[in-house]
Amino acid sequence: MMSNQPENRDPQTPQAHNPPINSLKDLIEQVSGKNIILAADGDASAYAAPPVFPFLAIIGQNELKLALTLSTINPHIGGVLLIGPRGTGKTTAIRGLANILPLNEVSACYYGCLESDIENNGLDGVCPACAKKFGEGQPLTKKEQVQLIELPLNATLDNVIGGVDERHLLHNKMRLKRGVLASADKNILYIDEVNLLSNEIINAILDAAAAGHYTVRRGAISAKYNARFTLIGSMNPEEGNLRPQILDRFGLRLLIKGLSDPMQRYQAYTNSALFRQSPYQLIQQFQSETAIFSEEIQEAKQIFKTIKLPKETALYGINIIQSLGIDSLRADQTLLETAKAYAAADKRDLVTIEDIITIAPMVLRLRKSAFMEKYFSEQEKSEEIINQHIQKTDLDQ
Ligand SMILES: [Zn+2]
Numbered sequence: 001m002m003s004n005q006p007e008n009r010d011p012q013t014p015q016a017h018n019p020p021i022n023s024l025k026d027l028i029e030q031v032s033g034k035n036i037i038l039a040a041d042g043d044a045s046a047y048a049a050p051p052v053f054p055f056l057a058i059i060g061q062n063e064l065k066l067a068l069t070l071s072t073i074n075p076h077i078g079g080v081l082l083i084g085p086r087g088t089g090k091t092t093a094i095r096g097l098a099n100i101l102p103l104n105e106v107s108a109c110y111y112g113c114l115e116s117d118i119e120n121n122g123l124d125g126v127c128p129a130c131a132k133k134f135g136e137g138q139p140l141t142k143k144e145q146v147q148l149i150e151l152p153l154n155a156t157l158d159n160v161i162g163g164v165d166e167r168h169l170l171h172n173k174m175r176l177k178r179g180v181l182a183s184a185d186k187n188i189l190y191i192d193e194v195n196l197l198s199n200e201i202i203n204a205i206l207d208a209a210a211a212g213h214y215t216v217r218r219g220a221i222s223a224k225y226n227a228r229f230t231l232i233g234s235m236n237p238e239e240g241n242l243r244p245q246i247l248d249r250f251g252l253r254l255l256i257k258g259l260s261d262p263m264q265r266y267q268a269y270t271n272s273a274l275f276r277q278s279p280y281q282l283i284q285q286f287q288s289e290t291a292i293f294s295e296e297i298q299e300a301k302q303i304f305k306t307i308k309l310p311k312e313t314a315l316y317g318i319n320i321i322q323s324l325g326i327d328s329l330r331a332d333q334t335l336l337e338t339a340k341a342y343a344a345a346d347k348r349d350l351v352t353i354e355d356i357i358t359i360a361p362m363v364l365r366l367r368k369s370a371f372m373e374k375y376f377s378e379q380e381k382s383e384e385i386i387n388q389h390i391q392k393t394d395l396d397q
Contacts, residue, residue, distance in 0.1 A: 021289075024296045024345040028065045031056045031289045033267055036274070036282075051279035054286040055096030056293060058089055059268040060259045066345075067252045067362055068097045071230050072188075073300045074341035077251040078334055079209055079231035081194070081242075083366075084256030089268075090234050094190050098148035100290050102298050104186045105141040111165075112178045113140050114185075120213075120224040147187040149229070151180055151205075153196060160201055161208075162216050162225070176216055181208045182225035194233035195242045205231070206249045251334040252362045296345075304344040309336060309351040317356040326367045335363045 021027055058065065064082070071077045082090045107114050113126035115134070123131045130140050151160070162179030180189070181204070191197065191205070208214040208227040215224045233250060235242055247253075259265045275282045317335045339355040346355075 021292075023347050024069055024293065024300060025066070025342075027056060027289060027293050027296065028069065029062055031286070032059050033264075034285075036271075036285050051275070051283060052095055052099040053092050053272070053275050053279075054283055054290055055093065055100050056286050056289050057271050057275075057282055058093055058096065059271060060261070060264045061089060061093065061256070063362060064090070064093055064254055064256060066342075067254055068093060068232070069297070070338055070341040070345060070359070071232070071252065072097070072101055072297060073304055073344055074337050075212070075228055075230060076333070076337045077341060078330070078337075079206075079233065079250045080252045080254065081247070081250035082232065082234040082254050082256050083237060084234075084254075085236055085238065085258075088256045088258055090256055091190075091192070094188065094232055095148055098146050098188050100294050100297075101146040101188075102294055103143045104146050106144040106147075106186070107140060108142045109140065112183065114226075115140055116226050117223075120226075125223060147183075149180060149184045149187050149189050151189065151191045151197075153193060155180065155201065157200055157204060161204055161214065162223075164218050176218060176221065176223045178225060179216070181205065181214060181227045181229075184229035185226045187229055189229045189231050191231075191233045193235060193239065194246075195235040195240045199243075202246055206246070210249070247366060248328050248330055251330075252338065253366045254362055255365070299347070300341070300344040303347060303349055304341060307340045307344055307349050307351065309340055313339075313351050313353055313356060316353050317360070320356070320360060321364065324364060324368060325373060326364065328367060331364060331367050335360060338363055 021030060055065065067080050071080050084090065109127060109130050111127045111130070113130035117125035118131075118134060123134070126134065126140070133140055158179070160180050162177050162182060165177035189205070189209075194202065197205075204214070209229065209231045212228045213224060213226050215222055231250075259268060271282060314336055317339065318332055321331050321335060335356065336351075338359045339351045342355045342359050343349070343351045
């Protein structure tokens with residue numbers, strides 16, 4: 001059954017239609033469904049790392065791909081929450097994204113020492129070997145692929161923020177061990193089933209994500225770590241809701257449904273069948289677009305630095321939020337920051353009203369609180385009654 005699927009693709013079929021690809025947006029929307037031309041055999045020896053399903057080979061789910069891309073262009077979007085059942089490609093998309101992001105500077109040391117630790121905590125902020133290296137003017141870092149850090153469900157607060165390092169006796173320094181949050185700096189932190197985490201842990205993560213850094217205190221010692229990560233959470237609503245105050249803190253909210261078009265489902269099936277059978281063939285098919293995508297993200301990040309958001313455009317967005325009765329100021333921040341990232345992804349340095357309209361659904365859905373609405377309307381009624389009584393008492397006197 002399975003073996004005949006990839007061969008069904010006709011190697012003679014020319015690329016049906018090739019609209020011009022000018023931006024990240026075009027790559028996301030147009031590349032995944034392209035015709036695949038099978039080579040005789042994929043050359044596995046050219047790849048050292050285990051194969052990762054190419055981000056751009058994911059069929060459909062354009063909003064998911066767009067949201068993930070935008071969140072890597074602008075960290076101030078404040079994280080992405082993926083809501084949907086299992087088996088809809090959430091994890092595949094996140095792994096694929098990590099794999100195509102531009103390289104990071106990371107620590108070359110067991111303790112994870114960084115130059116920024118010296119800026120934050122002085123020379124005592126790094127291990128003796130790194131302090132020596134720093135003194136000799138050697139770098140403490142190397143270039144590495146962006147990591148996808150997955151938070152284990154049974155993680156403790158000590159795992160997350162860090163604690164006392166049991167190896168500190170080796171170098172006679174009371175050194176704190178870096179937690180998951182510090183390791184996630186400049187990487188992607190993925191929390192599957194975020195609705196099942198304790199309040200204490202999710203608050204620590206969201207605070208660090210919002211600030212871009214955090215401080216750990218253990219007795220007399222403390223250390224500050226950078227934590228500038230892209231936060232992605234996922235939840236299956238069948239397994240419990242996310243508390244509204246936590247939900248509010250995720251910038252983008254995506255409802256991930258299975259594909260509805262049978263042709264798309266068939267393409268998704270053939271791509272994943274090919275990946276199971278011969279992963280490097282699929283990777284090769286998307287290699288050139290993937291390389292362009294990676295460059296485009298870097299370019300978008302550059303454009304983003306000088307992006308302009310006119311006041312009237314911002315007010316247009318704020319009016320939409322107010323007309324929906326959404327109170328949270330986080331909605332304003334996310335809407336405007338996402339629109340900026342979207343313009344940059346489209347290679348423009350000026351945000352337009354169309355940008356706001358395009359990205360508004362993923363920012364605004366699940367923001368309206370039925371509870372708060374009812375609460376406020378009851379309070380308004382009660383306020384009216386109080387005022388009536390005050391006026392009546394005035395007249396009586
Ligand atoms: Zn070190």
